[in-house]
Amino acid sequence: MQSQQSQSSLAIETERVFHVQDTGYYYGSNLAVRGVNLEIPGNKITAFIGPSGCGKSTVLRCFNRLNDLIPSAHIKGRITYRGVDIYDKRVDPIELRRRIGMVFQKPNPFPKSIYDNIAFGARINGYQGDMDELIERSLKGAALWEEVKDKLQDSGLSLSGGQQQRLCIARAIAIEPEVILMDEPCSALDPISTLKIEELMHELKENYTIIIVTHNMQQASRVSDKTAFFNAEATEKGGKVGYLVEVDDTQKIFSNPQQEQTRDYVSGRFG
Numbered sequence: 001m002q003s004q005q006s007q008s009s010l011a012i013e014t015e016r017v018f019h020v021q022d023t024g025y026y027y028g029s030n031l032a033v034r035g036v037n038l039e040i041p042g043n044k045i046t047a048f049i050g051p052s053g054c055g056k057s058t059v060l061r062c063f064n065r066l067n068d069l070i071p072s073a074h075i076k077g078r079i080t081y082r083g084v085d086i087y088d089k090r091v092d093p094i095e096l097r098r099r100i101g102m103v104f105q106k107p108n109p110f111p112k113s114i115y116d117n118i119a120f121g122a123r124i125n126g127y128q129g130d131m132d133e134l135i136e137r138s139l140k141g142a143a144l145w146e147e148v149k150d151k152l153q154d155s156g157l158s159l160s161g162g163q164q165q166r167l168c169i170a171r172a173i174a175i176e177p178e179v180i181l182m183d184e185p186c187s188a189l190d191p192i193s194t195l196k197i198e199e200l201m202h203e204l205k206e207n208y209t210i211i212i213v214t215h216n217m218q219q220a221s222r223v224s225d226k227t228a229f230f231n232a233e234a235t236e237k238g239g240k241v242g243y244l245v246e247v248d249d250t251q252k253i254f255s256n257p258q259q260e261q262t263r264d265y266v267s268g269r270f271g
């Protein structure tokens with residue numbers, strides 16, 4: 001019985017949530033990132049690392065079609081989420097973003113109370129349950145409840161940067177997504193707040209699949225299970241194009257990567 005259980009949990013852990021196939025990412029006629037093939041496993045943390053401008057954020061934003069909001073941006077190739085092509089005309093991007101939430105580099109709470117920051121999205125989504133209970137559960141899920149439970153009517157903007165980022169995480173998880181995309185979520189935070197978010201990420205992956213873009217290699221090695229290393233090269237036209245060099249278990253990327261350029265990057269020899 002026990003071995004059956006562990007087999008089934010193993011199957012769940014290694015489930016593929018996203019499959020990225022032969023994708024190219026464009027701004028107008030400019031190819032910004034080429035030839036990305038990638039699988040994102042469920043209930044794991046996948047980190048995207050690489051030098052500035054190699055396309056980490058561009059690729060990240062395509063998982064919930066946030067790039068749709070940039071008029072010149074388009075993608076070629078295919079990204080499936082649980083087997084469904086997310087760029088299929090029948091897919092509603094708003095519904096997609098409900099399932100695939102996002103936390104940005106700079107904490108961006110609404111200029112509303114802590115309570116309403118979380119209730120807002122839930123109300124828009126027609127949440128019918130007990131709102132107080134949802135607020136408490138979301139704040140607990142983001143490790144913020146103890147710090148704010150007595151001041152839920154205070155403005156979200158009155159919190160510290162690290163607390164604001166955890167409020168944004170609480171807001172993201174309140175709409176019960178399956179995936180959370182994080183674009184350098186700690187880059188505006190001090191080391192203690194960063195540590196709190198990293199600890200929180202470990203807890204979150206029990207219930208969510210996380211993809212994080214980070215400039216901080218120590219952070220990638222501390223928090224992630226898988227790491228994708230992107231790089232960029234000059235084009236004939238004088239621009240540059242990003243590409244995925246390799247993706248593997250984080251421990252392998254940092255200790256024994258397959259590609260020389262990965263080794264150079266993680267050992268600090270360039271970038």
Ligand SMILES: Nc1ncnc2c1ncn2[C@@H]1O[C@H](COP(=O)(O)OP(=O)(O)OP(=O)(O)O)[C@@H](O)[C@H]1O
Pocket residue numbers: 027032050051052053054055056057058059070072215240242
């Ligand atoms: N809105 C945009 N319009 C046009 N080009 C863009 C836009 N956003 C990004 N790019 C270009 O796409 C390429 C990849 O940028 P992107 O921001 O995805 O890289 P990144 O690896 O996340 O960089 P960083 O680490 O500096 O945030 C760059 O050449 C950038 O100039």
